[in-house]
Amino acid sequence: MNRTDRLVAMVMYLQGRRVVKAEELARHFEVNIRTIYRDVAALGEAGVPVAGEAGVGYSLVRGYHLPPVMFTAEEAIALFIGGEMVKQFADASLTGPMDSAVLKIRSVLPRERQDDLERLTRATAIFGSPRLSTGIDQRTLLPIEQAIVSSRVLRMTYRGRARAEETRRDVEPLGVTYHDGVWYLVAWCRLRKDLRYFRLDRVRALEVLGERFAPRPDFSLRRFLEQNMDDRERVAAKIWFAEDALDRVRRESYNGVVALRPEGAGAEVELKTFSLEWLARWILSFGAEAEARSPAKLRALVRQEAEAVAQRYGDA
Numbered sequence: 589m590n591r592t593d594r595l596v597a598m599v600m601y602l603q604g605r606r607v608v609k610a611e612e613l614a615r616h617f618e619v620n621i622r623t624i625y626r627d628v629a630a631l632g633e634a635g636v637p638v639a640g641e642a643g644v645g646y647s648l649v650r651g652y653h654l655p656p657v658m659f660t661a662e663e664a665i666a667l668f669i670g671g672e673m674v675k676q677f678a679d680a681s682l683t684g685p686m687d688s689a690v691l692k693i694r695s696v697l698p699r700e701r702q703d704d705l706e707r708l709t710r711a712t713a714i715f716g717s718p719r720l721s722t723g724i725d726q727r728t729l730l731p732i733e734q735a736i737v738s739s740r741v742l743r744m745t746y747r748g749r750a751r752a753e754e755t756r757r758d759v760e761p762l763g764v765t766y767h768d769g770v771w772y773l774v775a776w777c778r779l780r781k782d783l784r785y786f787r788l789d790r791v792r793a794l795e796v797l798g799e800r801f802a803p804r805p806d807f808s809l810r811r812f813l814e815q816n817m818d819d820r821e822r823v824a825a826k827i828w829f830a831e832d833a834l835d836r837v838r839r840e841s842y843n844g845v846v847a848l849r850p851e852g853a854g855a856e857v858e859l860k861t862f863s864l865e866w867l868a869r870w871i872l873s874f875g876a877e878a879e880a881r882s883p884a885k886l887r888a889l890v891r892q893e894a895e896a897v898a899q900r901y902g903d904a
Contacts, residue, residue, distance in 0.1 A: 589617070595627055599636055602648045609645040659697060661704070665733045667693055668705055672714050673766070704737040711736050711763035713809055728788050729764070732773055735796045736761045739803060742775070745793035746786055754792060755779065760801040763809035764788075770862055774812060776804070783812065822860040825867060825886050830854040830877035840870070856881065868893055 589597070594617055601616065602608055610624045617624075628646060631638050637649035659667070671690045675683050694702055712733075735742050742761050747754045759775035762783075766772075771788040824846070829837050831854045838845070847858040854877075861867045868889035871878045880890045 591627070594619075595631060595634075598627060599631065599648070602638065602646060603652075605647075607645040607647045613646070659693065659701070661701065661734065662730055664693065664697060664701055664705060665708065665730060665737075668708055669712070669729075669733070672712060707737045708733060711809055713763065713765040713813055728791055728794060729771060731794060731796050732761055732764060732788070736763065739800050741797040741799045741801055742773075743795045743797055744786075744791050747790045747792055758797070759784075759786075760804075762804065762807055763812075765809070765813060767862065770866070774809060776801075785816070822862055823864055823883070824858065824860050825864070825883065826856055826858050826881040827871055828854055828856050828879045828881060829874065833874050833877040836874075864889055872897070 598613065598617065601613070610621055610628075613624045614621050628638055628640065637652050638646055639649055640646045668690065671686050671693075674686045694705060697705070732742065734740075739760075742759050743756065744759065745754055745756050758778045759773075760778070761773060761775045763774045764771060765774065765785075773786045773788060773791075775784060775786065776782070777784040828851065834848075834855060834857075837857060845857060845859045849856045849858075864883075864886050868880070868886060871880050871886075871890050872893050880886045
């Protein structure tokens, strides 16, 4: 963050709080105390009425406000995605306030940004469990969202299943979906000449090209997901869970449960998953209240994870 951006952000930070100590500002903006002192002095010289009292902190003079700040395209997209995830995964009491907040965000955006968010709404599907999300960051997801709303071609280096070769592909991005901790891109693959979906944690390099592609008005992300993602790449598994763990299983496995058969002091649960690796870590989080039964690969993965944990806590 350059100094100009930091000064504006500092005013916004002060505007949202009564009193802020210099140490808190330094921690928030990841600078030293002397830099905060210089920034506060610079704000005063620029006419921003910052009041300071030794041992108490800084505050803005009552009645002072920055003029409305316009969201950037990146900020608007990030707020939209965050709002959708809150509505899906958070307590139901937050759904109404989040809808209201997103509506207010939309209302202050220029018309073209509002149109972008409308396209993004149709091109995003979030469902399943929020736990154990795969490790992607804004350098992957954000450019993809921007390419979707601007209809730009993406060039990416992609690795398929484990030990598969990496390929370079030009794709026409049509939507993204989040399911059980994994983000996917749905796109027209020019290499395969077909609609495909790609796990974002397998994208090794990504570039948004200047080339635009023609829109596909007949494409529906949700229809595509209903017809494809429920069957492709999903692996059946059987796990025994203790009775005390079954409520959590029902909450967190979402629509992955196929069957539940009472057995002893618990039940054998049959479910389908996109990732045995993810499922192994999830099973291990139940401790002795769960046992992976099939497939054999799942049992081996749980054992490997358990051995790694045991080794970490072994004698020095």
